[in-house]
Amino acid sequence: MHPQFHGQRWHTVAYSGFNVKGTAFKFKFKNDNGGQLQLGEIIFYQTQAPQKPASYGTNLVDNHSDLVRINLHDHSARVLATHIVPHGGGTGKEVPANLIDAGEEAWNKWYQASSNQSRVTITMKKPIKVEAIGFKSANDCPHRDPDTVEIKYLAPNYSNAVLANHQLNF
Ligand SMILES: [Ca+2]
Numbered sequence: 001m002h003p004q005f006h007g008q009r010w011h012t013v014a015y016s017g018f019n020v021k022g023t024a025f026k027f028k029f030k031n032d033n034g035g036q037l038q039l040g041e042i043i044f045y046q047t048q049a050p051q052k053p054a055s056y057g058t059n060l061v062d063n064h065s066d067l068v069r070i071n072l073h074d075h076s077a078r079v080l081a082t083h084i085v086p087h088g089g090g091t092g093k094e095v096p097a098n099l100i101d102a103g104e105e106a107w108n109k110w111y112q113a114s115s116n117q118s119r120v121t122i123t124m125k126k127p128i129k130v131e132a133i134g135f136k137s138a139n140d141c142p143h144r145d146p147d148t149v150e151i152k153y154l155a156p157n158y159s160n161a162v163l164a165n166h167q168l169n170f
Helices: 098-099
Strands: 012-030 037-039 041-046 078-081 109-112 117-136 149-155 160-167
Touching: 037 041, 037 117, 041 098, 078 098, 078 109, 078 149, 098 109, 098 117, 117 149
Parallel strands: none
Antiparallel strands: 012 117, 012 149, 037 109, 041 117, 078 117, 149 160
C-alpha cells in the first residue's frame, strides 16, 4: 500500500476492485504477533453515495478518490464479533459496534484480548453495493493490529463467497 505510512495510528488501508452486492460481510482477522486484536473501523465504499457523505472522512487511499464512504448507519447495520473484551476494555467502550463509527476518540475501536483470531460480521437490512473496503487501525498498540484479513460476503441469493484475502500493512 503506502509504505511511508507504515506504523502510523488511525491509518486506513483500502482495497478496491470489488463490485458486489451483499447483505452481510464477514471478516476473519488474524494477528501473527500475539493473542490480541484491535481495529478502529471497517469502511465500505461505492462510487455513488446513497446520500451526501458530509460528515465523513476523506482519508481514502489516493488512487480511489472517486469512491465515497457508505454511512452504514443509514443501512441499519449491525456488527458482531466472535471475541470481545470484557467490560469494554480500559475505556469501557471498545465494543464491535465502534467498527462502523467514524471518529478518533481513544475508545472508538473494537478490542479483544482472548484470541489471535476473531471473526467480525457486519449485517445490513438490505443488500448494499460495495466497491472497496478499508480498514482503519486503532489509536495505539500496533502489536494488536491484525496482520491478515479474509473477507467473505453473503449475496442476496444467500450464497457465501470469498471476496479477498489481504495482508494488512498499517
Ligand atoms: Ca471506530
